[in-house]
Amino acid sequence: MTNRGSPTRNIPAGDISRPGVLRTSCTRPVDIPRKSATPRPHDSLREISWRLEPRDYVLAHLLHDHRYLTTAQITTILFTAERTCRNRLNTLRQMGFIDWFMPVRPGAGRLPVHWVPGLLSARYVALHHGERPPTPKAVREAQDALVSGGHLYHTDGVNQFFVDLLAHARVHPDTRLVRWWPTRRIAAAVDHNVRPDGHGVWREDDREHERQVAFFLEYDTGSCAHSVLTGKLAAYRKLAAGGGPRWPVLFWMPSTVRETNFHRRLNGAARGLIVATAARDAAAELGPTGAIWRVTGNGRRRLRLAELPGQIGHAGAYHPGPPTPEQDPLYLLRDDIDPNTP
Numbered sequence: 001m002t003n004r005g006s007p008t009r010n011i012p013a014g015d016i017s018r019p020g021v022l023r024t025s026c027t028r029p030v031d032i033p034r035k036s037a038t039p040r041p042h043d044s045l046r047e048i049s050w051r052l053e054p055r056d057y058v059l060a061h062l063l064h065d066h067r068y069l070t071t072a073q074i075t076t077i078l079f080t081a082e083r084t085c086r087n088r089l090n091t092l093r094q095m096g097f098i099d100w101f102m103p104v105r106p107g108a109g110r111l112p113v114h115w116v117p118g119l120l121s122a123r124y125v126a127l128h129h130g131e132r133p134p135t136p137k138a139v140r141e142a143q144d145a146l147v148s149g150g151h152l153y154h155t156d157g158v159n160q161f162f163v164d165l166l167a168h169a170r171v172h173p174d175t176r177l178v179r180w181w182p183t184r185r186i187a188a189a190v191d192h193n194v195r196p197d198g199h200g201v202w203r204e205d206d207r208e209h210e211r212q213v214a215f216f217l218e219y220d221t222g223s224c225a226h227s228v229l230t231g232k233l234a235a236y237r238k239l240a241a242g243g244g245p246r247w248p249v250l251f252w253m254p255s256t257v258r259e260t261n262f263h264r265r266l267n268g269a270a271r272g273l274i275v276a277t278a279a280r281d282a283a284a285e286l287g288p289t290g291a292i293w294r295v296t297g298n299g300r301r302r303l304r305l306a307e308l309p310g311q312i313g314h315a316g317a318y319h320p321g322p323p324t325p326e327q328d329p330l331y332l333l334r335d336d337i338d339p340n341t342p
Contacts, residue, residue, distance in 0.1 A: 043136075045120055045127075048095045054332045056092060060121035061128075062329065063098065065182050066159050068114040068146055073163045076170075077330075089115060097121050101147045111152070116143050158197045158219045161252055161288055165202060166329070168289050174205045175289070175306075179214075179323040186216070189320035193239040194232075196249070201323045202289070204306040211306040212322075214247045222254040226262050230269040237272050244318035248274040248308045250293070256282045263294060270296040274310050276303070 042048050055078050062069060062077070069077075071086060079085040092098045099118040103111045117125070122142075123133040134142070165177045179201040181189070186199035196216035204211045216236065220229060229251065240246040253259040259279040266275055276293040283292045291302045295309070315321025325331060 042096050042120065045124055048097065048120065051091075051095065052097070056088075056097065057124065058330060058332050059092075059098070060117065060124050061332075063115060063117045063121060064125040065180075065185065065329075066162075067155060067182070068101075068116045068152075069159060069163075070112045070114055070156070072112065073159060074115060076163050076167045092121075093118065095120065099143060101143070103147070103152055105153065114146075114152070116146055154197075154219060154221055157221065157252075158217065161217060161219065162198060162200060164287050165200065165289060168287055176203045177201070177329060178203050178212075179327045180329045181327075186320070190239055190244050190318050193242070193244060193318060194235045199247075201312070202305050212312060213306055213308050213310060214245065214312045214323075215305075215308065215310075216247055216249045218249060218251045220251055220253045220258070220262075222258060226265050229262065230265055233269050233273060233275065239318060240273065242318055243316050245313050245320075246274065246310060247312075248276050248295075248310050251275070251277045252288070253277060253279045254281070255279055259294075263296070266296045274308065276308060278302075 059074065059078060062074075071082065071089065074089065075082045075085040079088070089098065089100075093100060097118050097120045098115055100113050100115050102113050105111055117139070119134075119136055119139045122139050126133040162177065162180045165180075169175045169177055177200055179199070181199040183195055183197060187195045194216065197219040198217040199215070200217065201212060201214045218229065218232060233249065236249055251259075251262065253262060256279040259277050259282075263277050266277070274295065276295045278288070278292040278294065283290065286292055289305045291304045291307075293303045293305060293308060294300065295303060312322045313319055325334075328334060
């Protein structure tokens, strides 16, 4: 996947990794690591522990949970400048902590560099959770599976939804994404009764009270028939009837036209559930936290994410309950969380 050793020097402008930009010279994309005379990657966490920062451990957990993230997404979450981010990611790659690949999509050309768990970050996360660390072979096979998988565009979109929430929280300290779970984790928490594309808990504080909303996310690329999307709601209804969470189900649509057509089909299919829709093209300025969510049975009024109805509820056999401090995706960077809080 990678060349052993990699450069830290700045890379010339002209990022050919962007969709539709083809290679016309030997200039490399801006976020591709280069060769350098650095030693081979380490094979022990102990050897590099003195070089790791809390932010690096956060990145390890994020890559483990969400499979891969682009340089731009990591910059948004953890850095203030993309050049600083690229340099740090390159350093971590040289140490063997993380790795990368550059996908190519038919019709779009080269896509941006995607960062994935490396041997040492995979070992760290496994040991952190009290699990047996993976072998180098297992890590390579997992990386290759990500490269050859066919859901990159969808996964990128799902991740971007939550990255946008984290970006909003960075500039609005009264807001926070206090839980961000991928499909496999939320599915396990509800005994695999539903498999949403993601789950989150969004919190907003104001002078009067705290608003906290949990939700299931269904990310629509526009390739599925409306009947397939509405067909997913039966499982959510069954989950709620069995004691599971009755959280809002959010359909994140690619366009206003598709959202409008889909919303017409929801009236009957959404009975007994809280279902909301929004379109990405109409939310470019407000983002997913803004007053963009149209709830079935609520007319044409749009609500902010924090205004969506529904109670988080209590933990049970099919219910993960409210978020805990360590479930915050940036928990290791928080200085306002008491580590002794249950």
